[in-house]
Amino acid sequence: MNITTLPALLGIFALAFLVLLLIGMLAMAFCLFYIYADMRLYWPRLSGIEIGFTYWIGPSLYFYIDRINGGADPFAKPVNLLHWLPAILIELALLPFFLRPIPGQADWFGNALVISQRGIWFVWWGFHLQMSIYVLKCQPLLRVYRQRLVENFSDISRLNLRWLQFCCYGFITLILTERLLPAVGITSSGLSQTAGISVYLFIIILMYMALGQSRLAFAAVEPATAVNGKYQRSGLRDDTAQYYLDKLTALMANERCYLESELSLQALADRVKLSPHHLSQLLNDKLQKNFYDYINQQRVEHAKRLLTGEPLKSVTDIAFESGYNSKNSFYNAFKRHCGMSPSDYRNGQQSAAAE
Secondary structure: OOHHHHHHHHOHHHHHHHHHHHHHHHHHHHHHHHHHOOOOOOOHHHOOOHHHHHOOHHHHHHHHHHHHOOOOOHHHOHHHHHHHHHHHHHHHHHHHHHHOOHHHHHHHHHHOHHHHHHHHHHHHHHHHHHHHHHHHHHHHHHHHHHHHHHHHEOOOOOOOOHHHHHHHHHHHHHHHHHHHHHHOOOOOHHHHHHHHHHHHHHHHHHHHHHHHOOOOOHHHOOOOOOEOOEOOOOOOOHHHHHHHHHHHHHHHHHHOHHHOOOOEHHHHHHHHOOOHHHHHHHHHHHHOOOHHHHHHHHHHHHHHHHHHHOOOOOHHHHHHHOOOOOHHHHHHHHHHHHOOOHHHHHHHHHHHHHO
């Protein structure tokens, strides 16, 4: 994948918000390195440069999730620019300090320590409040995204945005820890350094998860087709639905397309000659299953036949032959449908056959 394909996959605005989000988190990581490596004496001009950047994180996180979720262009409403106003104002307020000669910066730290500490206290309180608000605003979007995944994809292991939920939980934990511990009288330099190192590691792990997250299929995710669990004005009559259900059942039995690990609702709908909306309705109304559960049930049934019929084949091989991209995905799906692990199921079948 080259850089020219990224706007097509994410949309230029989603890509921009992702960049802003990562810049903000990198700024926090640099801040911790700067403080605990005691680099102020060597790079005094960079002191405090991260403060404004951290204010990019909250709004960028929210609008990034909104854009990959099919949200409208946020800049269509100029009022949305106000989300980034605190970050811009803070950097502008710090600009005179950054432009000072280095000796002047040292004097500023020496003569205005109390003022700077008080200002930094207000800025970080503001960041914590802002981040908490945006994390709460992100939760409905993430719930919608998860619902869209199971309605459109048979394998969500690379599309689950777990790193973004991890980001939300991590920042809330960071904020609560930083605010509650001093409130109960737990303060020490050692604790402060431990907390700083923990945040540094959190950001590194988060970056690793973000880089490992597949973005290829984001653009393929279609809007949710159901409202409150009901499909409106679909035009799919009962007799027509039964015809297509029989067609789908025959397709699964003859072509076993559920073994394709990248199978999507759109791809299956094309084979059945239905719209994705109608296929989703068919699965929900006739089988009471979403697309993800339906395909994974077919895969689990196939795996059960292999576990019983080929006792020498490893569970990992069976997982990949059944359409799964990873052993963990297979184990989770199998346990959800059968109430036990694949190994336990195989052992139970072998014990029953020996009796």
